[in-house]
Amino acid sequence: MNFLRTELFEYETHYRVEKLKSQGIFENKRQDPTGLIAALQSTELVGVLNMLYCILLHGIIPDHNTSAPAETYPQHTIHVAIQSLRFLNSFAFLDLPTFQAVCGAEGLSLAFRHIVSSLLWYCYHHTCEDLLHEVIVCVGYFTVNHPDNQLTVQSGRHPTVLQKLCQLPFQYFSDQRLIKVLFPTLITACYNNPQNKVILEQEMSCILLATFIQDFAQSLSQSDNKSSQQKERIPGAQDYLDFSNRFPREMWEDARKFFLNKDTIC
Numbered sequence: 001m002n003f004l005r006t007e008l009f010e011y012e013t014h015y016r017v018e019k020l021k022s023q024g025i026f027e028n029k030r031q032d033p034t035g036l037i038a039a040l041q042s043t044e045l046v047g048v049l050n051m052l053y054c055i056l057l058h059g060i061i062p063d064h065n066t067s068a069p070a071e072t073y074p075q076h077t078i079h080v081a082i083q084s085l086r087f088l089n090s091f092a093f094l095d096l097p098t099f100q101a102v103c104g105a106e107g108l109s110l111a112f113r114h115i116v117s118s119l120l121w122y123c124y125h126h127t128c129e130d131l132l133h134e135v136i137v138c139v140g141y142f143t144v145n146h147p148d149n150q151l152t153v154q155s156g157r158h159p160t161v162l163q164k165l166c167q168l169p170f171q172y173f174s175d176q177r178l179i180k181v182l183f184p185t186l187i188t189a190c191y192n193n194p195q196n197k198v199i200l201e202q203e204m205s206c207i208l209l210a211t212f213i214q215d216f217a218q219s220l221s222q223s224d225n226k227s228s229q230q231k232e233r234i235p236g237a238q239d240y241l242d243f244s245n246r247f248p249r250e251m252w253e254d255a256r257k258f259f260l261n262k263d264t265i266c
Contacts (some may be wrong), residue, residue: 026248037095048084053111085134092141104149120164133181140185150193166203183212184246191255206259213256
């Protein structure tokens with residue numbers, strides 16, 4: 001897994017820095033000079049989702065309605081899960097449409113939902129911040145501007161993936177460091193989806209998301225030079241935590257109005 005992730009970052013380094021300067025990660029036109037993207041697509045991301053499903057669920061879907069803590073995973077299982085999700089997030093950062101198409105495909109989308117649902121439940125009962133943050137970011141990339149994948153996170157057993165995200169500990173709604181991790185994913189999961197917005201409003205106020213977008217937009221002009229310098233450097237672990245890389249900048253204002261709108265009809 002570390003080898004695959006290293007290969008992916010080396011591939012990114014060759015061309016992605018210059019491409020990001022002009023078009024950002026939400027631009028669909030991607031080059032694939034080495035054929036790596038095609039290879040990962042044809043192998044369903046080298047079977048990472050199927051592997052995670054096997055080692056985390058063992059063919060059994062746990063009952064997430066119980067209040068009993070989940071059984072503790074061995075440390076090596078946690079390590080594999082973290083590295084696998086970092087691999088998925090790195091690929092999403094490299095080629096978002098392909099990532100969404102593979103993870104949202106029939107069959108794999110169900111496995112993806114079970115995996116992230118189980119990991120969110122696990123992290124709720126066991127402190128594992130690194131794993132939780134990778135899961136949150138991955139759900140964000142999975143759902144951004146993708147109605148079918150938005151449906152995936154609000155379907156299935158209750159609490160659904162979307163409900164679990166809304167029920168994370170209070171710090172994720174009060175601590176600015178953690179807000180920056182969670183809120184972009186809530187935005188991508190619910191933007192332009194009235195049904196998901198209604199589910200969100202049952203757990204929290206949409207005004208919080210609108211305020212987050214507004215505050216981020218207002219501070220952007222003050223940090224444009226710094227952000228530009230960050231995008232020019234070799235890709236790093238924090239790049240996919242940046243709001244600009246998790247939700248298209250040109251949609252911020254429309255999203256802010258969407259979450260302020262009280263007339264949503266489902």
